Amino acid sequence: MRVILADDSVLFREGLARVLEAAGFEIAGQAGNVEELDRLLAAENAELVILDIRMPPTQTDEGLVAAKRIRHQRPQVAVLLLSHHVESHHAIDLLSQGTDRVGYLLKDRVSDLHEFVEAVRRVGMGGSAVDPMVVSQLLGRKRARNLVDDLSEREKSVLAKMAEGLSNDAIATALRISPKTLEAHIGAIYSKLGLEPGGSEHRRVLAVLNYLRSA
Amino acid sequence: MKTWQRSAFQAIVLAIPALVCFVELQQFWPPTFDRPPLIALDDLLPGSAFTLAGLIAWSNRPSNRVGVLMILIGIGLLLGTSPILLQPSPLAETLTLVLGNWWSFFLVVFGSLWAVALLHLLLAFPSGLLGSRLDRGLVAFLYLAVPVLGLIAVVVTLSRLSGMTGGDVVVRLEFLAYTTGALVYLACLLLGSALIVRRWFVAGSARRRSMAVVIWSLVPIALAFAPAHLARFFAADASSTLWLELAKGSPLFLAVMPAGYLVAMLRSTRDLTSIADLVVKLSNGLLPAELQPALASTLHDPSLEVVYWLPTLGWYADLEGRPVSLPAQDSPRAVSVLGDPADPIAALVYDSSLRDEDRLVDTAAAAVRLALENARLQVQLRAQLDEVRQSRARLVEAADDERRRVERDLHDGAQQQLVTLLLSLQLAKAGALDRSDAQSAQVLDESIESLRQALAELRMLARGIHPTILVEAGLLPAIRSLGERCPMEVEVTGEVGRLEPRLEAALYYVAAEAITNAVKHSQGHRIRVDVGRSSGWASVDITDDGVGGADVSKGSGLVGLSDRVAAVGGRLDVRSNQSAGTNLHAEVPCG
Amino acid sequence: MAQRVLIVDDHQGFRKLARRLVQEVGLDVVGEASSGAEALREERRLRPDIVLLDVQLPDLDGIIVARSLSTLAAPPLVVLISTRDASDYGPRIDGCGALGFISKAKLTAASLSALLMR
Numbered sequence: 001m002r003v004i005l006a007d008d009s010v011l012f013r014e015g016l017a018r019v020l021e022a023a024g025f026e027i028a029g030q031a032g033n034v035e036e037l038d039r040l041l042a043a044e045n046a047e048l049v050i051l052d053i054r055m056p057p058t059q060t061d062e063g064l065v066a067a068k069r070i071r072h073q074r075p076q077v078a079v080l081l082l083s084h085h086v087e088s089h090h091a092i093d094l095l096s097q098g099t100d101r102v103g104y105l106l107k108d109r110v111s112d113l114h115e116f117v118e119a120v121r122r123v124g125m126g127g128s129a130v131d132p133m134v135v136s137q138l139l140g141r142k143r144a145r146n147l148v149d150d151l152s153e154r155e156k157s158v159l160a161k162m163a164e165g166l167s168n169d170a171i172a173t174a175l176r177i178s179p180k181t182l183e184a185h186i187g188a189i190y191s192k193l194g195l196e197p198g199g200s201e202h203r204r205v206l207a208v209l210n211y212l213r214s215a
Numbered sequence: 216m217k218t219w220q221r222s223a224f225q226a227i228v229l230a231i232p233a234l235v236c237f238v239e240l241q242q243f244w245p246p247t248f249d250r251p252p253l254i255a256l257d258d259l260l261p262g263s264a265f266t267l268a269g270l271i272a273w274s275n276r277p278s279n280r281v282g283v284l285m286i287l288i289g290i291g292l293l294l295g296t297s298p299i300l301l302q303p304s305p306l307a308e309t310l311t312l313v314l315g316n317w318w319s320f321f322l323v324v325f326g327s328l329w330a331v332a333l334l335h336l337l338l339a340f341p342s343g344l345l346g347s348r349l350d351r352g353l354v355a356f357l358y359l360a361v362p363v364l365g366l367i368a369v370v371v372t373l374s375r376l377s378g379m380t381g382g383d384v385v386v387r388l389e390f391l392a393y394t395t396g397a398l399v400y401l402a403c404l405l406l407g408s409a410l411i412v413r414r415w416f417v418a419g420s421a422r423r424r425s426m427a428v429v430i431w432s433l434v435p436i437a438l439a440f441a442p443a444h445l446a447r448f449f450a451a452d453a454s455s456t457l458w459l460e461l462a463k464g465s466p467l468f469l470a471v472m473p474a475g476y477l478v479a480m481l482r483s484t485r486d487l488t489s490i491a492d493l494v495v496k497l498s499n500g501l502l503p504a505e506l507q508p509a510l511a512s513t514l515h516d517p518s519l520e521v522v523y524w525l526p527t528l529g530w531y532a533d534l535e536g537r538p539v540s541l542p543a544q545d546s547p548r549a550v551s552v553l554g555d556p557a558d559p560i561a562a563l564v565y566d567s568s569l570r571d572e573d574r575l576v577d578t579a580a581a582a583v584r585l586a587l588e589n590a591r592l593q594v595q596l597r598a599q600l601d602e603v604r605q606s607r608a609r610l611v612e613a614a615d616d617e618r619r620r621v622e623r624d625l626h627d628g629a630q631q632q633l634v635t636l637l638l639s640l641q642l643a644k645a646g647a648l649d650r651s652d653a654q655s656a657q658v659l660d661e662s663i664e665s666l667r668q669a670l671a672e673l674r675m676l677a678r679g680i681h682p683t684i685l686v687e688a689g690l691l692p693a694i695r696s697l698g699e700r701c702p703m704e705v706e707v708t709g710e711v712g713r714l715e716p717r718l719e720a721a722l723y724y725v726a727a728e729a730i731t732n733a734v735k736h737s738q739g740h741r742i743r744v745d746v747g748r749s750s751g752w753a754s755v756d757i758t759d760d761g762v763g764g765a766d767v768s769k770g771s772g773l774v775g776l777s778d779r780v781a782a783v784g785g786r787l788d789v790r791s792n793q794s795a796g797t798n799l800h801a802e803v804p805c806g
Numbered sequence: 807m808a809q810r811v812l813i814v815d816d817h818q819g820f821r822k823l824a825r826r827l828v829q830e831v832g833l834d835v836v837g838e839a840s841s842g843a844e845a846l847r848e849e850r851r852l853r854p855d856i857v858l859l860d861v862q863l864p865d866l867d868g869i870i871v872a873r874s875l876s877t878l879a880a881p882p883l884v885v886l887i888s889t890r891d892a893s894d895y896g897p898r899i900d901g902c903g904a905l906g907f908i909s910k911a912k913l914t915a916a917s918l919s920a921l922l923m924r
Contacts, residue, residue, distance in 0.1 A: 009631050010866060011874055014846040015638030018878065021850065022645060030847070059623060061687040084630045085674050087684045088699060089692035107634045108674075111667040113641050142704035142740075213699075639877035646879030 001124045002028040004044060006037040006051035006063070007082075016050070019110065023117040025124075032056075034066045041070065046077060048124040052107070053083040053090070064090060071097050080123045082107045086131045088138055088213055095128065095206045103129030103165070118170075128165035128205050135163040138212035147193050148212070155192075158185045163208045167201045225270055228286055232263040235293045261470040265289030268473030280343035284336040285473060291329020331357040334407045338414075340426065340476070350410055357403055364395065431475065490575070494582050503590035504534060506583060510563065513579050519565040523591040524558075525598055531562060534590070536597030553580045553587065561587045604782075611782040615681075615720050622681040625673065633670050637663060682723070690719045694726050694744055694755070701742070703734055703759075709746040714753055718803050721783045722746070722755045725776050725801040729757035732772065737761020737797060752785075754802035765791040776801070809922075810836040812854040814845040814871075815887070816864050820910070824858055824887075830915040831922070842866025849875060854882050856922070859904070861888040861895065869895065869902045876903025885921060887913060 003025045005013045010032070017027045028044040031037035033056045041049070049070060053063040067081045071094075078101035081094060091104045103123035109116045109131065119129040139148060139160055151159065154175075161171040172182045190197040195211060236259050266289030273282025334357065338350045345351045415423060415430055493513045501509060511519040522531040522539045531539045542548035542564060549567040554560035563580060580587075640663050647655035677683075685693040690711050698705030713719075726744055733742050739761030746755050765773065773789060776799075780787040785803030811833045813824045818840075825835050837852045839845040842863045849857060857875060861868035872884045884904040892899055892907040899907050906921045 009635060010843040010846065011870065012631065012635045012638065014843070014850065014874065015635055015642065017847075018642055018850055019638060022879075027850075030843075032843075054626065059627060060683070064687070084626055084634070085678060085683060087688070087692065087696050089684060089688050089696060093688075107630075108637060108667055108670045110634065110638050110641060111663050111670075113645075137699045141699055142702065213695075635874075639874060642879055643877045646877075646881070649879050 001048060001121075002026050002044065002046045003048045003050060003120075003124070004029050004031065004037065004040050004046045006031040006034070006049065006055065006066075008032050008052065008055055012052075016110070019113060019117070020120065023113075023121075025120070034062055037066060041074065041077070048078040048080065048120070050080045050082065050120065053081055061090075064094070067094060068097060071102065075101075078102065078123045078126070080105065080120060080129065084108075086134050088134050088209070091130050091134045092206070092209055092213065095130070095209065099128045099165075099203050099206045100126050101128075104134070105129060105131045106133055119165075122165060122167075122170075127167065127201070130164050130205060130209065132160065132164055135160045135209075135212075138163070138209065141212070150192050151189060155185050155189050158182065159189050159208065162186070162189075162201075162204055163212065165205045221274075225274070228266060228270060228290070231290055232259075232266045232293055235259065236263065259293070262289045262292030262294075264470045264473045265292060268476055272476060281336065281340060281476070284332055284339070284343070285476070288329045288332045288336060289473075291332060328358070328361055331361055334403065337407060337411055347410075353403065353406060353410070360399060364399065490578050490582060493579060497583060497586055501583075501586050503586075503593050506586055506590055507534070510579055510583060514565060514576060516565045519563060521561055521563060521587070521590075523561045523587070523594040524554075525591075525595050526558065527595065528598055528602070532594050532598045534594060534597075536594050536599075536601045538598075551576050551580060553584065560584065560591055607778065608782040608784075611721075611779055612717055615717060618681040619686070622677050622683065625677045625680070626683075630670065630673055630677070633666060633673070637666050637670070640666065685719055685723050686716065689713045690722055690753075690755075691746055693719075693723050694746065697727055697730055698742075698744065701730055701734060703730075703742055704740060705730065705742045705744060707744045707746070711746040711748045711753055711755075714748075714803075714805050717783055718753060718785075718805055721779050721785065721803055722753065722801055724779060725787065725799060726755050726757055728772050728776050729759075729797075729799045732765065733757070733759040733761060733797065736765070737763075739796060748805065751804055751806060752802045753805040754800065756798070756800045758796060758798045760796045763791045763793050763795050763797050765789060765797045808832060808834040809855040810834045810852070811856045811858060812837045812839065812845070812848055812852060812882070813858045814839045814842075814848075814863070814868070815858075815860040816840045816862075820860075824913075827913065827915050827918060828858070831919045840864075842868065842871045845871055846874065849882060853880075856883045856885065858885050858887060861886055861890070869898050869904075872902040872904045883922070885918070 001024075003020060005016055005020075005027065007013045007016070010030075013030045013032075017030065021027060025048075028046045029040040031040050031051075037049070037051065040046070049067075051063045051067060053061055053067075055062040055066070063081060063083075067079045070077055070079055075098070079094075080103040081090075082105055083090070084107050086104065086106050094102055094104050101123060103119060105116070105119060109119070123129050139156065143149075148156070148159075154177075157175055158171060161174060166174065168179065168182055168186075172179050175182075177185075187197070189195070193211060195207060239259055265285050269282050269285025269287075269289055271282075272279065272285060275282075331354065335345075335354045338354065339345050345354060411430065415426055490513060493509055496505075496509055507519065507521045510521060511517050520533070520539075522533055522541070525532050531541060533539050541550050541562060547567050548564050551563045551565070551573070552559045553562060563576060565576070640659050644656050644659040644663065647653075647659060682693050682696065684696050690713075691707070691709070695707050698707050714722075730742055730744075733739060737759045739759045741760050743758045744755065745757075747753070773787075777787045780801045780803060783803050785801060788800045789797070790800075791797040811828050813821050813828070813835060815821050815824065815838075821838050821840075825838075828835050833856065836854055837848045839848045842865045845857070845859065845863070848854075857872075859868050859872055863871070868886060868888075872886060875881055875884055881903070884902075886899060886902075886904045886907045887910055888895075888907070889910045891909050895907075906924070908917055908921060
């Protein structure tokens with residue numbers, strides 16, 4: 001899978017390039033700012049862009065703006081946005097345009113390479129990845145009539161993995177439960193929260209996030 | 216000029232109209248029914264009126280050229296329009312004998328120059344000075360052109376009368392000279408009127424008041440001039456007796472003008488009574504805010520401003536304490552500084568036409584001096600308060616900037632480097648595993664874990680210093696984000712849009728502090744945050760369902776918030792009753 | 807097989823000179839880079855055994871590049887070179903994971919091979 005990296009730190013880009021190459025990705029190019037990124041996107045036939053939310057010149061949210069634009073202009077390119085801090089606002093902002101081929105992760109997720117590379121692969125393959133911290137914050141929110149509190153611990157874990165964008169297979173593997181048990185948990189979650197069942201695995205991400213954020 | 220010289224000059228000037236009147240009226244003596252002396256009035260009245268009014272003006276305002284101009288006009292009118300010097304009389308005969316044909320030339324020239332002087336007066340009234348370059352150019356041109364045209368006309372006429380050379384050419388020349396003269400008069404009359412009207416439109420109200428008489432006198436002047444010159448123009452075909460009739464009576468209109476000037480002058484005397492009114496108002500107690508209107512009405516200049524000198528700050532300020540700069544020397548505004556020029560109390564800024572009435576201005580200023588000093592104290596307080604407020608706003612803004620800078624430095628520096636280090640450690644760990652160096656891999660793993668925790672702490676620290684989401688997405692997402700991290704239930708409602716960063720920061724910190732306080736002290740379960748924006752104010756309202764009892768005077772946190780909100784011109788209300796929860800409401804002006 | 811060398815310096819003239827020296831020592835020059843970013847990228851692409859690395863690069867500090875290279879799973883040997891003396895950089899050189907330091911004035915085939923033999 002051909003990947004473009006965009007971050008204003010050369011060292012971080014290089015480190016990430018090595019990690020990804022080791023995991024079998026091909027680095028199609030690196031960019032230090034949005035213009036370079038656009039040039040690379042036009043020249044290289046890349047399938048995935050990993051970019052930092054902060055980029056020159058203002059070092060605020062250039063990366064977010066660029067990510068949304070790329071998703072609009074090149075829907076076939078997967079986009080993974082990295083940030084030093086995660087906000088549900090940004091996650092939903094990004095996912096609202098479509099929940100496939102998109103991810104939003106804390107930069108420090110590289111502390112668990114296996115999980116990080118899995119998330120990158122998931123986004124590259126057409127799925128979605130939402131940082132566990134966004135999900136846990138939303139799950140942990142106190143609510144007036146807290147339906148989430150009615151869930152069992154196991155069901156909460158399943159809900160969290162669903163919100164992070166994991167597929168059923170991945171959830172079953174991660175939680176070491178059988179696909180059948182998982183199906184049962186998901187059914188229970190939908191009925192307890194009053195959510196519409198169905199929708200593809202990555203499409204349910206936004207529904208769950210929105211539910212957690214607004215309920 | 217010494218007193219006796221002035222008296223002598225006045226006597227001579229006075230003698231001229233007396234002499235002319237005497238000689239003229241002599242013809243009508245004894246009076247008969249067909250020739251009442253009254254018909255001489257149109258010759259005598261305007262000139263006499265101008266001369267007398269000019270004398271009065273000159274003795275009252277010796278430095279003002281208006282008086283002299285009026286005297287010149289008066290004498291010019293008497294000599295030029297009165298037929299006395301042309302009619303057979305002992306005086307005329309004597310003068311003709313002495314001066315020969317040059318006497319006619321003198322009459323024509325002087326008899327025309329008064330009209331130029333009149334235009335000069337109209338343009339220069341009331342200051343006596345010509346304002347624009349165009350004004351000066353026009354007047355100078357006419358003072359030159361009129362004698363020249365007059366000279367040509369006289370020479371031509373004289374040569375015709377003496378039948379010197381080829382009559383046809385001379386007659387044509389004569390006609391040409393008179394026609395040109397009349398056209399020049401008309402053009403100048405129109406141009407002069409236009410200049411006066413323009414001056415009226417650009418004038419301040421005080422100047423308009425003194426100009427009113429000039430404007431209204433344009434009508435009689437037009438009535439007086441137009442027929443006379445049209446008559447001269449049409450007289451050539453002699454059929455137009457109507458014009459001649461009109462021309463004969465029309466100079467009477469001119470008599471109106473000096474009367475108008477006297478009225479305008481007398482008014483400043485009358486204004487002394489309005490000073491008396493001012494003093495009465497003062498004795499009843501005038502508020503500082505009422506001083507300026509009172510002075511404006513006393514001096515008949517609604518544009519008058521009172522500005523106060525603030526010795527501690529070193530500038531002039533208006534009543535609100537805002538800095539004001541005095542108008543420049545050549546501006547149409549005049550300044551009168553009150554008190555010791557080295558240490559003034561205040562200054563009056565008014566329309567420059569009031570300069571002619573400086574005595575009036577000084578008298579009014581002296582009357583209100585004490586009140587001005589009182590008002591100045593109040594202004595000084597306001598200005599200092601304003602200074603304090605502004606410096607507080609600057610401090611808060613500087614502190615916010617500093618927070619943003621620190622957060623950015625943390626992010627672009629420490630956080631970025633630590634994340635890169637995290638990657639390096641990962642790569643090293645992969646290398647160690649490749650070499651089957653389990654011990655190193657273990658150590659690296661522990662380092663990675665500590666580094667991850669350090670990064671998490673650093674992230675919390677950076678967020679506390681300044682939340683980037685506030686800059687990236689605005690107040691509402693930032694407050695929602697606060698709510699998501701809060702151990703109490705937080706319900707966020709409303710919509711506010713994007714605001715200036717300093718306003719977003721002020722409201723954000725109110726919400727953050729209120730939520731923190733609620734979590735720490737309220738013992739409640741729910742917090743409601745409502746943001747809103749209406750009619751130029753943005754607000755945030757935070758209510759908890761706890762035990763209440765918060766007090767701005769006790770909690771330093773709340774005092775800080777109150778200061779922070781005040782620094783951007785807003786206000787903070789805290790309502791906290793025992794066992795009824797706490798409500799904070801902050802609002803800031805957002806234009 | 808001869809060891810493979812990557813030369814990193816922003817002056818083309820110096821790179822030429824270094825290339826000759828390296829070949830004199832009997833090593834293989836597999837690539838050149840003129841900046842820190844390029845060095846990291848070429849290292850990742852070419853996997854050289856030795857990197858001849860100038861300390862003063864237009865974008866990154868050569869010592870930082872050396873340090874990043876040293877954390878790799880299979881790190882290349884790094885030889886730092888500079889127009890200045892090692893003492894100008896103090897303890898930073900010792901801690902960066904480089905094999906050694908040669909000032910450009912003393913860079914010869916002999917000094918290079920001596921360092922690599924060590």
